[in-house]
Amino acid sequence: xxxxxxxxLLLLDPFFPALSRVPIAHHVSGPSNCTFDGHPxxxxxxxxxxxxxxxxxxxxxxxxxxxxxxLLAEMVAGAxxxxxxxxxxxxxxxxxxxxxxAFLAQCVAVRSGKTAG
Numbered sequence: 001x002x003x004x005x006x007x008x009l010l011l012l013d014p015f016f017p018a019l020s021r022v023p024i025a026h027h028v029s030g031p032s033n034c035t036f037d038g039h040p041x042x043x044x045x046x047x048x049x050x051x052x053x054x055x056x057x058x059x060x061x062x063x064x065x066x067x068x069x070x071l072l073a074e075m076v077a078g079a080x081x082x083x084x085x086x087x088x089x090x091x092x093x094x095x096x097x098x099x100x101x102a103f104l105a106q107c108v109a110v111r112s113g114k115t116a117g
Contacts, residue, residue, distance in 0.1 A: 034058045035093065036106035038113075042068055042088035043075050052076050053090065058110060 012019055035041065035056040045051045054072045057064060071088070074081045086092075096103050 034107040034110055036096075036103060036110060037093070038110040039087050040064070040068060041090040041093070042072050043085055043090055045090050047091075058107075 033056050035058065038058055039056075040054065040058065040060075041056045042054045043052060045053060052072060052075060054068055057068070061068075067083070071081055071083060071085060073079075075085060
């Protein structure tokens with residue numbers, strides 16, 4: 001596969017030269033999602049029996065993935081969590097309209113105030 005026109009693969013080529021031979025037809029980078037308090041949603045959604053999720057990473061998903069994944073796994077397994085999970089509970093947030101201008105403005109404020117991740 002030619003690397004021309006694929007700047008992401010071109011940057012990775014020195015580190016993963018075999019990647020240029022992998023037949024990648026498409027790739028997706030989903031939209032960044034956020035919460036208006038700046039903390040991701042990690043845990044059980046009480047409104048949906050047995051449903052756990054990890055979302056709303058505020059653009060820091062890769063940076064926090066190890067710890068966030070561990071926390072979610074501990075929650076699902078019913079194990080003692082290595083950090084206090086309450087700040088991440090999905091049910092801490094009220095119902096809201098994700099397209100409402102006020103919500104979007106709060107998300108912009110959270111994202112623009114980031115200092116890491």
